[in-house]
Amino acid sequence: MSQLRQKQEAARAALEWVEPGSVIGVGTGSTVDAFITALEESRIPVDGAISSSETTTQRLRGIGIDIVDLNYAGDIDVYIDGADEFDPHRRLIKGGGGALTREKIVAEAARTFVCMVDESKRVGVLGAFPLPVEVIPMARSLVARKLVALGGQPIWREGLVTDNGNLVLDVHNLDLVDPVRMERTINDIPGVVCNGLFAIRPANVVLCAGSGGVERIS
Numbered sequence: 001m002s003q004l005r006q007k008q009e010a011a012r013a014a015l016e017w018v019e020p021g022s023v024i025g026v027g028t029g030s031t032v033d034a035f036i037t038a039l040e041e042s043r044i045p046v047d048g049a050i051s052s053s054e055t056t057t058q059r060l061r062g063i064g065i066d067i068v069d070l071n072y073a074g075d076i077d078v079y080i081d082g083a084d085e086f087d088p089h090r091r092l093i094k095g096g097g098g099a100l101t102r103e104k105i106v107a108e109a110a111r112t113f114v115c116m117v118d119e120s121k122r123v124g125v126l127g128a129f130p131l132p133v134e135v136i137p138m139a140r141s142l143v144a145r146k147l148v149a150l151g152g153q154p155i156w157r158e159g160l161v162t163d164n165g166n167l168v169l170d171v172h173n174l175d176l177v178d179p180v181r182m183e184r185t186i187n188d189i190p191g192v193v194c195n196g197l198f199a200i201r202p203a204n205v206v207l208c209a210g211s212g213g214v215e216r217i218s
């Protein structure tokens with residue numbers, strides 16, 4: 001089964017968490033694109049969505065779903081998103097699409113975070129995928145030096161400006177054996193807005209699609 005097909009399978013499985021009449025949180029990326037297509041085909045009537053990026057907002061509006069401001073929504077039942085890597089504890093690396101900060105905000109507002117992945121995203125220990133770190137532009141070089149001191153090799157994702165007007169450093173070769181600790185350590189660097197580790201608050205459910213079907217890890 002192709003990777004795209006696996007993403008579509010995981011996306012269809014996530015529909016089980018969409019309650020008719022609810023407001024849902026929606027992530028960003030190609031798996032989320034497949035989810036939005038599946039949601040449209042399902043005709044489940046949702047009351048609106050909290051979006052994690054301008055790209056997702058456009059897609060959701062395109063299928064007639066209202067975008068709700070998180071400030072007026074309170075907590076929501078479910079957040080549905082993809083990931084770049086997941087480990088056996090449902091801890092994630094996210095941010096390959098550069099939307100990590102808003103993704104983490106919406107995930108935090110949700111009682112249940114459902115993560116849709118294809119088999120290629122499964123790892124024993126996080127860190128093969130470079131860790132995205134969103135930084136305030138004036139702090140780019142300072143933060144990069146601090147990340148080197150932590151053992152990483154940051155590469156500036158040149159040309160990308162996030163929806164929040166910031167920059168992204170992709171950090172290679174960090175030791176992520178203790179991802180909770182590293183998530184906190186990086187967050188403490190002045191100038192860091194957010195990092196792509198979702199370890200303090202992992203996914204509640206991972207739907208991993210492979211050749212044998214969709215595995216539900218919860």
Ligand SMILES: O=C(CO)[C@H](O)[C@H](O)COP(=O)(O)O
Pocket residue numbers: 027028029030031032081082083084093094095096097098099100103
């Ligand atoms: O974190 C993300 C975007 O910031 C995505 O969830 C992640 O990059 C996975 O993307 P895809 O579904 O295209 O494989």
